Amino acid sequence: MSAAREIIPIHALKAVCSTCSLQELCLPLGLAQEEMVQLDDAINQRMPVRRGEALFRLGDAFRSLYAVRTGFFKTVVVSEDGREQVTGFHMAGELMGLDAFGTDQHGCTAIALEDCEVCELPYHRLENLALEIPALNRHLYKLMSREIIRDQGAMLLLGNMRAEERLAVFLLNLSQRMAARGFSSRQFVLRMTREEIGSYLGMKLETVSRTFSRFQQDGWIKVQGKQIEVLDLAAIKQLVSGCIGLQH
Incomplete structure (x- = not known):
């Protein structure tokens, strides 16, 4: 995290995946009720991110994935001469932070384009849970594959x-x-x-x-x-x- 945020009582802002309208977009389908309860428990809380604020920055250590509940983000990298290059746009129902899987640190900065709300999924909890829930493990691999395909599409877009x-x-x-x-x-x-x-x-x-x-x-x-x-x-x-x- 790039800046300290006010701690919000978890009982007030607890994210409940089992009743979230976005669960079909950012989480796997077909989980049993007890598996959904486990997943609910892995979510820290809903976090507000104000317009212009960075959710994470280039080089930050990888600790969590973030499910966008409301709002829009852009991800950017900065060249050596200080120019900003936008690498993607992310909206409600999408997971952010997948860029850090391979290196354990974020390869871009995520900035809110408007007032947003995200659900934080601490990766160490998610990783342990994925060992117990095969569907969740498969979904994480699917998300990583989708990220690779997105990058390939971006290269084609810019090149041809x-x-x-x-x-x-x-x-x-x-x-x-x-x-x-x-x-x-x-x-x-x-x-x-x-x-x-x-x-x-x-x-x-x-x-x-x-x-x-x-x-x-x-x-x-x-x-x-x-x-x-x-x-x-x-x-x-x-x-x-x-x-x-x-x-x-």
């Missing part, structure tokens, strides 16, 4: 796609992730700035803005500030057909 394809993949992926959480797949608010999108996609700010404008002129989307309405999802899918989307 045109600007229009990069932004189309980004919007399509965001639409799919919103739908998986029960939200509208066609109307959503971008919590990140155009500059942050450009950093993630390897595009200049001007190129991001110009591509958004082109999509709007073509009737594919409607843009009002950070509010996006997808008008022609089929056209966006057609543009990225044959490309590998970024899976989270």
Whole structure:
């Protein structure tokens, strides 16, 4: 953790996985009731993370995974000349901290893009529990595999796609992730700035803005500030057909 936080009574903010609406997204399905109780006990508490605050920083020791309950995060690395590179965006129902599995320290910094809430899963507890619950162990391996695939997709995105394809993949992926959480797949608010999108996609700010404008002129989307309405999802899918989307 990068900064000390106020300790919140666990009886007041205890995260109960068995009744959480996001359990199907960030935790394995099919656990027996007693296994869910064990998992509940492994969760420390719900933690608030204010906008602009770092959940963990590059180089921090790996102690916990974090399930995002509400809000949006970005993960970043900083180059030697001080430039920030966005490596990902994470929303409710997703686990953060998987980057530290191999090295026992975080390889990026996670910053809240808005006021957020996370559930902390101390890894030593989770690891011990995974030995007792095969489904949980399999799920952890699945999550690590998904992280590798996401990184491969990001490399392809930056290496082989045109600007229009990069932004189309980004919007399509965001639409799919919103739908998986029960939200509208066609109307959503971008919590990140155009500059942050450009950093993630390897595009200049001007190129991001110009591509958004082109999509709007073509009737594919409607843009009002950070509010996006997808008008022609089929056209966006057609543009990225044959490309590998970024899976989270």
